[in-house]
């Protein structure tokens with residue numbers, strides 16, 4: 021619908037209270053309108069897509085039945101929160117989503133009182149909801165607490181830790197599993213396999229139909245009868261439903277329920293909302309529901325760029341010069357190349373074969389890619405197990421997602437000196453996904469781990485060389501390579517070559533200042549040096565390559581001059597690469613001026629990567645101006 025006047029209800033729904041004024045019979049049209057609005061808007065600007073379309077009915081039903089925001093709805097991960105945003109007063113801003121100063125692509129407490137708990141990373145909602153329910157009881161409040169979690173997010177161990185704890189605490193809590201049998205890629209999960217097998221089996225379907233004939237008319241029953249019916253249902257359920265696992269965890273399991281029948285959803289939620297204790301409602305949905313292209317290609321339409329709504333095809337911008345390959349693809353190709361030559365190598369992904377580039381290996385050598393589900397902690401300890409037996413695991417996890425596997429890195433890999441290779445894609449600032457997804461802490465959290473090797477390549481060929489060296493040369497313990505999101509530099513691809521441990525390379529000589537740059541920042545530092553040259557300032561530029569072990573000889577050499585040293589990194593300043601240089605200089609009693617340039621003590625908001633780098637002075641102009649400023653040059657560029 022291109023005109024607002026074409027919508028019967030949506031333009032008058034400015035909060036869930038408006039939704040709740042409508043008759044239940046109007047809700048199917050409301051759902052159609054929410055879906056249409058999302059398709060219209062997101063096809064023009066891009067964003068997460070299929071997951072939101074799949075929970076339109078569930079979102080409408082929740083805001084209709086529960087008294088939000090007094091009742092608390094906690095949505096896992098947040099990429100499927102678009103219908104929630106549309107219904108909670110953010111409809112007219114949806115077209116700004118993921119853009120600078122626009123709506124966040126995930127849930128954010130500061131954005132709306134309806135975003136009760138922020139998200140971006142998967143599997144946190146049950147823990148958070150349980151905490152909220154416990155706080156409600158401490159504070160003697162009466163509101164309801166609901167968490168919605170996808171079947172993909174249910175592969176994360178944290179979700180099970182929370183279920184386990186909820187079963188003991190017995191707080192009033194409704195956990196809804198939105199089961200579309202899909203993650204970003206096909207969901208790799210024994211639980212999902214179990215559900216889909218059981219739900220599609222004929223005996224289950226038959227018995228379930230019978231059970232609902234007996235107990236399904238709960239709407240019409242009084243309280244006492246409802247209790248009896250519920251007991252009866254429990255008995256039948258134990259035999260015929262897959263909820264046994266959840267029942268064992270102390271939940272009352274209800275389901276499976278068709279997540280696209282809005283009226284049925286509303287009546288089920290009405291029936292269960294006052295039930296006591298932990299309830300697990302299993303809702304079956306279809307990812308991309310209501311938009312055929314998104315149901316057909318769930319993987320491609322998990323998140324989209326601009327598309328033509330009619331054809332579902334990506335809308336190419338103006339023809340541009342061929343672009344360099346993405347770092348993730350260079351990485352995937354390099355892993356494939358290594359796997360072809362060496363039977364001892366396997367790669368591991370935590371539910372992100374496409375994003376990490378390992379889909380390229382999967383296509384040719386599927387047996388060399390192990391998808392462990394959204395389970396980063398498990399991925400790391402699993403890799404340590406492989407390494408303990410002489411297999412060389414290459415673990416590809418985005419920098420921000422590896423944050424949750426910290427103890428696994430220390431306890432399982434580093435202490436045991438196990439040779440696990442970590443490829444941290446999306447290091448640095450990532451653009452539209454914003455603070456939850458920036459990979460800006462990895463240098464700081466990896467650097468103190470005893471014995472780890474930590475590198476960052478300046479371009480795609482160096483990524484290949486580092487990967488090769490990580491697999492064949494630096495074999496005494498864990499090795500990590502961090503590299504950025506997006507396109508590589510565009511240098512020619514050559515055979516992989518080993519590099520020397522802890523050796524930097526000087527890319528440009530200069531006598532006034534020295535710029536020690538890391539990874540992604542190296543080409544930017546080279547551009548900054550050119551800008552400085554135009555101002556008569558001769559900058560030396562070093563590609564540091566290693567954060568650990570740091571190239572001490574290089575620092576010694578520079579500190580023999582009186583040059584002001586500038587370190588540049590796309591990570592937090594605290595404890596990062598610049599700190600490593602500072603610590604060494606202090607230890608050696610060097611007195612050169614040192615300026616550490618990186619990210620200050622802030623969360624950089626969403627926007628494009630260019631906007632983000634520019635906003636914090638990590639673009640070439642920002643770096644050049646910082647240097648001019650520090651050396652008391654009078655003019656800025």
Ligand SMILES: Cc1ncc(C[n+]2csc(CCOP(=O)(O)OP(=O)(O)O)c2C)c(N)n1
Pocket residue numbers: 071074097099100140141142169170171172173174198200202203204307370371372394396421
């Ligand atoms: C810790 C973590 N790892 C990986 C991701 C990337 N990721 C975002 S959505 C998603 C799939 C989630 O699947 P599911 O929970 O089933 O939701 P659906 O999109 O199918 O509705 C993944 C893997 C993430 N957000 N957080």
